[in-house]
Amino acid sequence: MDKFLVWYGELTTQRRLTMRGMQFLGVGMLWILLFLVLPGLVLVVVSFATRGSYGNLEWHFTLENYKRLLGFSVFGWTADYIIILWRSVWVAFVTSVIAVVLSYPLCFFICSRPERTRYLWLMLVVIPFWTNMVIRTYAWFLILAPEFPPARIANFLGLLPANTPLYPNAFAVYLGMVTIFLPFVALPLYSSVERLDWSLVEAAQDLYASKIRIFMQAILPQTVPGLSVGIILTFVPAMGMFVVPDLLGGAKYMLVGNLIEQQFGASRDWPFGAAVSMGLMALTMISLYLYRRKNKEMQFV
Amino acid sequence: MDTIMHAGLSVRGIDKSFGLVKALKGVSLDVREGEFFTLLGPSGCGKTTLLRIIAGLELADAGKIVLGGEDITALPATKRQVNTVFQSYALFPHLTIFENVAFGLRSRKFPREQIESRVRKRLEMLGLQNMANRYPHQLSGGQQQRVALARALVNEPKVLLLDEPMSALDAKLRGQVQVELRRLQRKLGQTFILVTHDQSEAMVVSDRIAVMSQGKIIQFGSPKEVYERPGTRFVAEFLGAANLLRGKKKNGGLDTDIGFLALNQSPSWEEGTVAIRPERIRVTKQPASVNAFKARLREAIYRGTDLDLWFDPGPLRVRTAAHRNYAVDKEVWLEFPPEALVILDG
Numbered sequence: 001m002d003k004f005l006v007w008y009g010e011l012t013t014q015r016r017l018t019m020r021g022m023q024f025l026g027v028g029m030l031w032i033l034l035f036l037v038l039p040g041l042v043l044v045v046v047s048f049a050t051r052g053s054y055g056n057l058e059w060h061f062t063l064e065n066y067k068r069l070l071g072f073s074v075f076g077w078t079a080d081y082i083i084i085l086w087r088s089v090w091v092a093f094v095t096s097v098i099a100v101v102l103s104y105p106l107c108f109f110i111c112s113r114p115e116r117t118r119y120l121w122l123m124l125v126v127i128p129f130w131t132n133m134v135i136r137t138y139a140w141f142l143i144l145a146p147e148f149p150p151a152r153i154a155n156f157l158g159l160l161p162a163n164t165p166l167y168p169n170a171f172a173v174y175l176g177m178v179t180i181f182l183p184f185v186a187l188p189l190y191s192s193v194e195r196l197d198w199s200l201v202e203a204a205q206d207l208y209a210s211k212i213r214i215f216m217q218a219i220l221p222q223t224v225p226g227l228s229v230g231i232i233l234t235f236v237p238a239m240g241m242f243v244v245p246d247l248l249g250g251a252k253y254m255l256v257g258n259l260i261e262q263q264f265g266a267s268r269d270w271p272f273g274a275a276v277s278m279g280l281m282a283l284t285m286i287s288l289y290l291y292r293r294k295n296k297e298m299q300f301v
Numbered sequence: 302m303d304t305i306m307h308a309g310l311s312v313r314g315i316d317k318s319f320g321l322v323k324a325l326k327g328v329s330l331d332v333r334e335g336e337f338f339t340l341l342g343p344s345g346c347g348k349t350t351l352l353r354i355i356a357g358l359e360l361a362d363a364g365k366i367v368l369g370g371e372d373i374t375a376l377p378a379t380k381r382q383v384n385t386v387f388q389s390y391a392l393f394p395h396l397t398i399f400e401n402v403a404f405g406l407r408s409r410k411f412p413r414e415q416i417e418s419r420v421r422k423r424l425e426m427l428g429l430q431n432m433a434n435r436y437p438h439q440l441s442g443g444q445q446q447r448v449a450l451a452r453a454l455v456n457e458p459k460v461l462l463l464d465e466p467m468s469a470l471d472a473k474l475r476g477q478v479q480v481e482l483r484r485l486q487r488k489l490g491q492t493f494i495l496v497t498h499d500q501s502e503a504m505v506v507s508d509r510i511a512v513m514s515q516g517k518i519i520q521f522g523s524p525k526e527v528y529e530r531p532g533t534r535f536v537a538e539f540l541g542a543a544n545l546l547r548g549k550k551k552n553g554g555l556d557t558d559i560g561f562l563a564l565n566q567s568p569s570w571e572e573g574t575v576a577i578r579p580e581r582i583r584v585t586k587q588p589a590s591v592n593a594f595k596a597r598l599r600e601a602i603y604r605g606t607d608l609d610l611w612f613d614p615g616p617l618r619v620r621t622a623a624h625r626n627y628a629v630d631k632e633v634w635l636e637f638p639p640e641a642l643v644i645l646d647g
Contacts, residue, residue, distance in 0.1 A: 202358050203391035205378040207405035207456070217404070221395040 047274035055268025065275035081259070081276070088256040089283055091245075092238035095177040096231050099185040102178070103230065106186055107193040122190070129183035137176050137247045141165070144172060168250030176244040181237075185230035192226030228295055235291070236284055256280050308369050309334040309492060310355070310460050315364035317350055324350045326516040328364070332460070332494060332509075337486045339495045341503040342513035343539065348496045351513075352462050355494065357381045369459055384453035385462040389469070390445050392437040398424070398448050399433040405456040423451040426485075443474050450482075454489070463495040467502060479505045500540045504528065512536050529578075533646050537576040544577050544617050545645075559614050563591050565639045574645045579620040581641035584610070584627070589636040596635045598627050 004013055050060040071077045110121045128136060144150055144166035154160040166172060196219065204218040220227075242257030249255070256276060263273030310332040317325040324347045332338045340348040353359040355366060357378035366374045373381055384405065392401050399420055400407075406416045424430045427447040437445055446466055453461055463482075467475045483506045486493045497503055503510050504524040512520045512527060512535075520532045531537035534545060548557035549572045555562040562575065583589070596612035603623060610619040610627060612635065619635065627633070 197389075197391075199387050199389050199391040200393060202378070203385075203387060203393070204404070204408075205358065206356060206383075206385045207452070208379050208408040209404070210379070210408065213408060217393060217396070221393070 043274045043277055046271055047278050049271045049274075051269045051271050055270075057270060062271075065272045066278075068272060069275050069279055084254055084259055085256050085279060085283060087253075088239050088280070089287065091173065091177065091255060092235050092241075092287075094174060095181055095238045096185070096234045098174070098178045099181050099234055100189075100227065100231065102182060103186040103189045104193075106182075107190045110190060111193050111196075125183050125186050125190075128179070129187070133180055133243055134247075136179060137244050140172065140176055140179075140248060141167070144175075167248050168252065170249070170253050172248035173245050173253050173255075176248045177238060177241065180241075180244060181234040184233040184237075185227075188226040188229040188233070189223060190226070192223040196222055224295070231291070232288070235287060239284060239287075240280055309336065310369075310494070311365075311367040312351070312355065313365040313367070315351065315354060315366075316362045317347075317354065317359070318362055323516055325354075325361070328513075328516070328518055330511055330518060330521070332492060334369075334492055335490045337483070337493045337495070337506055337508045339497060339503040339507040339510045340513055341497055341500060341510050341539075343498055346513040347516040348498075348513050349464060352385075352464055352494065352496045355460070356383055356385050356462050358385075382456075382459045383462060384456050384458040385464060386446075386449045386453050386466045388465045390437075390449040390466075392445060392448055392452070394437055397434050397436060398429060398440070401437065401448055402452045402455050404452060419455055420451075423455045427451045442469055442471075443478065446470065446478065450485075454491075458491070460492045460494060463493060465497055466495075467497070467499070475502070476505075482506055504540075512539065514539075530643055531576060531645065534574055534576070537643065537645060542579050542618055542620075544579065544582070544615070545574050546577070547574050548572070559594050559617075562637060562642065563639050564642055564644065566644060568644045576643045576645055577637055577641050579609070579618040580607075581638065582617070582619045583636040583638065584619060584621055584625075585634045585636055588634045591639060592637040592642075594635050594637070595632055597632050598629050601627055601629060 004011060006012075007017060046057065047065055048061050048063070050058045050062050050064070052058045069081050071079055071082055106125070110118055110125075113121055142148070146152075146155075146163045146165050151160060151164070151166045154166055155162055155164075160166065200218040200222065201214060204214045209217065240257045240260075241255065242261045245253055245255040246258050246261070249258075256279070260273050260276050260280070263269045263276060267273075312328060312330045315325050315328045316323075328347070328351060330338075340351060342348045350359060354361045357373070357376060357380075361374070364374070365372065368382065393404065396404070402420045402423060403416050406419060411419075421430070421433075424433055427450060429444065429447055429451060432440060432444060432448070437448065440448065446469070449466070466482075467478055470478060479502055482493075486506070493506075495503070495506060507524055509521065509523055510527050511518045514535050520527055520536050522530070527536060528540050531540060531543070537543040537545065546555070546557045546559070546562065548555040548562065550556075550568055550570070551561065553567045554564050555568070555575060564575065568575075585593070588595075596614065596617060598610055599613050599616065600611040602609040602611075606623060608621050608623045608625060608627075610621065611617070612619060617635065
């Protein structure tokens with residue numbers, strides 16, 4: 001006989017509660033298992049397999065793919081893949097920083113508008129967010145074309161030969177990345193800025209704080225929740241991004257996303273592609289861990 | 302404009318509008334050094350706006366503010382030697398109590414040892430020495446209020462502004478804090494300006510009160526002056542209860558609905574109002590020689606410290622000692638001593 005107990009006003013037993021909990025949890029667990037854990041495990045297994053002569057998978061266990069990722073090959077050691085990995089982290093970092101720096105004035109501007117027009121301004125941020133990424137990236141082709149002012153100005157300043165577009169290069173990659181990820185930072189940040197307690201800003205002014213100090217002590221701590229969401233939503237996908245560097249960066253500015261896409265696509269080297277993916281995942285985890293540790297110091301206590 | 306020589310705070314002809322709403326209409330006042338000054342008025346009278354203008358958090362449309370002989374009208378809040386205790390306290394949630402109190406000194410780059418000693422001294426003075434390493438959310442409302450006070454006082458401002466600092470405290474604690482605040486101000490001898498809508502709070506703490514209504518200061522005076530000699534009907538009714546009697550001037554007295562009232566002074570108007578506080582009306586068995594009226598007791602309310610009586614005609618409100626007994630519907634004599642009748646403007 002089960003012991004009866006009252007749970008939020010309902011007469012029930014411990015066993016029935018456990019059963020019900022499992023029912024609710026089960027669906028979610030199954031989902032995660034099917035679509036996250038299993039494919040992940042497949043990727044891990046594949047990363048230890050060998051590529052056959054025709055791009056097929058051969059099940060010989062090997063560490064060769066990881067050695068190759070670290071730069072060891074029959075021709076000796078090269079840093080190529082490590083540079084690509086590091087460059088991806090760097091691009092994701094710079095993209096996040098620029099997006100944050102641009103988002104603050106944007107959010108304060110929108111919040112300072114009268115309530116009636118505020119949503120109109122917000123729509124202007126959201127619409128590109130809904131537009132296909134490839135289309136937005138192609139739009140830069142037009143803007144950076146040789147006939148248009150940006151390329152002409154660059155030419156005039158002697159930074160660019162005549163009649164060449166402002167791509168492919170690192171600058172174009174950053175430009176494309178920032179435009180794509182700006183809404184990911186601006187929208188969560190906006191929700192924090194909108195709820196800002198301005199009396200703290202006034203208190204800081206009253207206590208002789210400089211403009212920088214007002215921002216650091218009265219504004220930044222209050223916007224940390226939105227900022228955290230924005231940075232994670234930008235940094236993680238930006239590290240694996242391949243559309244933008246592919247179109248605007250060309251072969252000269254390859255990122256890890258392109259490398260993975262290449263292995264699973266043109267090169268038909270799935271085991272190496274899987275190994276690079278594992279490398280990317282490891283980097284993501286490390287970055288998130290470092291970010292969390294840094295963030296904890298800033299978080300409201 | 303007259304020259305302002307004293308060391309306190311002078312406000313001259315301040316105007317402020319928000320859109321079409323005129324919040325302040327030519328407000329002028331002088332606060333002496335070391336004075337506890339209170340701006341008292343109902344919500345929306347402009348008292349908080351005036352305080353924010355003195356703090357520099359709001360800019361006046363017209364007028365002048367002089368602090369200790371220096372014109373500070375154009376100075377931003379960050380440059381004024383004025384500190385504020387905010388209504389919500391506005392403590393920095395991510396900083397400890399020590400860092401909150403040290404905030405102003407750190408902004409002005411004081412040397413480390415000096416910050417340490419000055420903050421410790423203020424924390425001790427307000428009984429917060431054991432809270433230094435805690436965070437604001439770990440403190441009670443009363444403690445947070447004292448932190449806000451310490452954070453402002455540590456900067457040794459020329460004027461301390463208090464924006465309804467007691468409104469978040471419960472009634473019992475509020476009474477206690479009012480007395481403590483009064484004692485603190487006396488001990489420090491610093492100039493305090495308090496904004497409140499609570500007339501009893503204003504009475505307890507202030508040296509001088511300015512009663513505000515609709516963007517103007519209606520009356521200045523000590524708590525006793527504004528309570529006992531209100532100039533207008535608004536002041537009479539806002540500060541405690543008052544019986545208002547309307548009538549026409551007649552033979553140096555007043556012809557009212559309840560009868561002829563003898564006054565100590567002849568009013569300047571032909572038709573107007575006089576006021577009398579409920580506790581100044583005497584209830585007698587025999588008619589007094591002047592201003593005696595027969596009245597019937599309609600209702601008696603026992604309030605512990607005193608007894609509130611409501612009489613017909615009127616209703617006239619009378620307050621007497623709680624130990625006395627009156628029967629409802631009985632007729633008694635009421636006496637209105639001429640010295641207790643206050644002639645109001647218009």
